[in-house]
Amino acid sequence: MNIKTEKSNASSYCDYNDAFTGYDHNRQPNGLKEILALLGKNTIPVQEQTILEGGFGTGAYIDHIRHSVKRIFGVEGSEQGYEQTVKKTKGADNVRLQIGNILDLSFEPDLFDGYMVNQVLHHLDTEPAFPNLDTFIKEGYRVLKPGGILTINTSSQEQLDPLSGVYWNYKYIEQAARAMRERYVPVDDLISRLTTCGFTDIQTLIPSGKLFQGAYYDNPDLALTKEFQKADSVYCFLSEEEINAANTRLAADIADGTVYRHMAERAEKAATTGEAIIVSARKPG
Numbered sequence: 165m166n167i168k169t170e171k172s173n174a175s176s177y178c179d180y181n182d183a184f185t186g187y188d189h190n191r192q193p194n195g196l197k198e199i200l201a202l203l204g205k206n207t208i209p210v211q212e213q214t215i216l217e218g219g220f221g222t223g224a225y226i227d228h229i230r231h232s233v234k235r236i237f238g239v240e241g242s243e244q245g246y247e248q249t250v251k252k253t254k255g256a257d258n259v260r261l262q263i264g265n266i267l268d269l270s271f272e273p274d275l276f277d278g279y280m281v282n283q284v285l286h287h288l289d290t291e292p293a294f295p296n297l298d299t300f301i302k303e304g305y306r307v308l309k310p311g312g313i314l315t316i317n318t319s320s321q322e323q324l325d326p327l328s329g330v331y332w333n334y335k336y337i338e339q340a341a342r343a344m345r346e347r348y349v350p351v352d353d354l355i356s357r358l359t360t361c362g363f364t365d366i367q368t369l370i371p372s373g374k375l376f377q378g379a380y381y382d383n384p385d386l387a388l389t390k391e392f393q394k395a396d397s398v399y400c401f402l403s404e405e406e407i408n409a410a411n412t413r414l415a416a417d418i419a420d421g422t423v424y425r426h427m428a429e430r431a432e433k434a435a436t437t438g439e440a441i442i443v444s445a446r447k448p449g
Contacts, residue, residue: 175287178400190395193224195371203278213277218266219284223249239264282317286347310449330434332427333387336414340401363445370438
């Protein structure tokens with residue numbers, strides 16, 4: 165049973181009703197293996213667990229994890245993402261989807277064995293104190309069963325640095341990349357907030373896999389396309405004029421070949437630091 169409550173978008177800076185139209189052609193779910201391993205640390209076997217994903221996007225994680233769990237619920241702020249996920253999961257009887265707000269979940273307390281969010285937290289706040297992040301954490305604590313696990317797939321400040329981080333295209337949109345980086349809570353701060361809320365057994369790990377499809381790592385022309393730019397929310401910080409200027413700079417580096425050296429350097433950095441980080445925490449029980 166899937167519930168549509170209202171047409172909305174939810175991101176604080178990006179229109180995902182538009183962005184999600186080509187999302188799956190450019191993005192992929194990283195860290196699936198690690199998330200399932202973390203859920204496996206519950207006292208209840210994974211196949212008997214009821215899981216929630218907050219901000220499920222186009223359903224890439226749900227479509228994989230639904231095969232391993234008893235039930236999976238999803239809350240998404242974008243109608244486009246909701247509709248794509250309904251099609252993707254093809255009416256699976258253990259999937260329950262709704263359009264809603266992860267800052268005000270409609271579920272009763274102590275319901276879920278696990279709660280995951282994947283590359284979502286940076287869409288919650290516009291204020292540097294991250295007040296909505298605290299609300300999210302409290303809601304997560306509320307809906308988890310005692311002993312339940314929260315997994316947060318995010319990125320570190322090091323990974324996001326536009327010049328020395330892991331995403332090669334950020335060099336060409338440095339101002340936008342720095343603006344987006346400010347939306348990511350530092351990992352140490354996130355851990356502190358989880359602790360304050362009452363979570364225990366807080367751990368970090370670097371997930372396997374990559375965030376983008378393979379063409380991103382081999383073909384710099386991809387970053388010149390509107391479809392790719394819609395699939396990476398950092399471009400939402402740019403005007404059309406700024407995007408055109410960035411495209412001109414990138415095209416020049418493609419023409420003289422310098423972009424390939426930069427791509428190789430960023431790939432080497434990613435091999436060391438990863439492209440994301442998973443923070444996991446347990447509700448005591």
